Amino acid sequence: MVLKLHGAQEATCTKRVLTVLEELNVPYELVVVDYATDAHKSPAFRAVQPFGQFPYLDDDGFTLYESRAIARYLALKYGGIGTLIPDPADLAKTALFEQAASVEQSNFDAFAVPLAYENIRKPRIGQQTDKAAVERLTAALEAKLAVYDTILGRSKYLAGDELTLADLFHLPYGSNLAKQNIDFLESPKYPNVARWWKDISGRASWKKVNGA
Template sequence: MVLKIHGNKMSTCTNRVRTVCEELGVPYEIVPIDFSKGEHKAPEFTATQPFGQVPYLDDEGFKLFESRAMARYIALKYGGVGKLIPDPKDVQKTALFEQAASIELCNFDPYASGLARENIFKPMFGGKTDSAVVEELKTTLEGKLAAYDIILGKTKYLAGDEFTLADLFHLPYGALLEKQGIDYLVSGRWPNVTRWWKDIASRESWKKVTSA
């Protein structure tokens, strides 16, 4: 049975998981969840994902939510040793990978997803952008990217010289920054960040996800 991803293609977190499948050539099927009908808040959905958010996966009856946990599961189960995630037996490499994954979760996602919420999702659903919040998020993200620039001046990718899930996790909200006209990842203001972003955003997996 093919891996089922309950979500939709407009969801950043669903696209994070789709990108992992594309990277590894893992066949999957999207089970569409329609936000406009509130399907993600329906009891049959929240029975599996109690927070009422997409995506979750169903792998022959094994159900899992949280896109980053799903990504780790898919890489470890289907990727082969060391692809996108280190071999768990290599404790130091795994620790460096987890450090990089935490960097994304703590130092990038709150600000990049916050900006997408203010500038894209709020207006899309009838809300109003709070410009003071936008300015605060932008200022904080600028400081974070200055630190990214130091890290990426030492290694090609966030966890070392190999592309891992920690880099991939940035793609959906990173791409939305550009859509808002926030050029932080592409402007060259932080040269190592721009070199890294251009590299990861040009991967075939991501191009496929964003074109289909």
């Protein structure tokens, strides 16, 4: 049975998984979640995704939620040894990959998600953007990306010289930054970050998923 991803094409976490599916050339069906009617809060949905969030994957009856966990599962099952995620038998490479994946969650997502909430989500739902929070989050994100610039001055990608899921995980919220006129990913001030971002955001997988 073809893989089914329950999500929404325009949603950031769904895009994270769709990019991986495209990278791996795995056939799939996107089962659209009608979030406007709160379909993801129904008991049937929560029976699979107890937090009432999307996406989740259904691989022939095996279900899994959390976009990054789904991405790891897909890469290990469908990618072939060492594609987007190191061979689990290579402990050092796996540890460096996990370090990079953790960097994304702790040093990027932790700031990029609340920024998107303030600058994009709140205006959409008629709430006031907290300008002080935006200032604080923007400064914190810039400080983290300055460190990224050092890391990416030493290796092509975050976990070494090979592209991994840790890099791809940045794409949905990274591309949201430009929509907020936050240019750290493209700025000449951070040349290694700019080189890396141009590389990953130029991938055919992401362009297809992001509708570019």
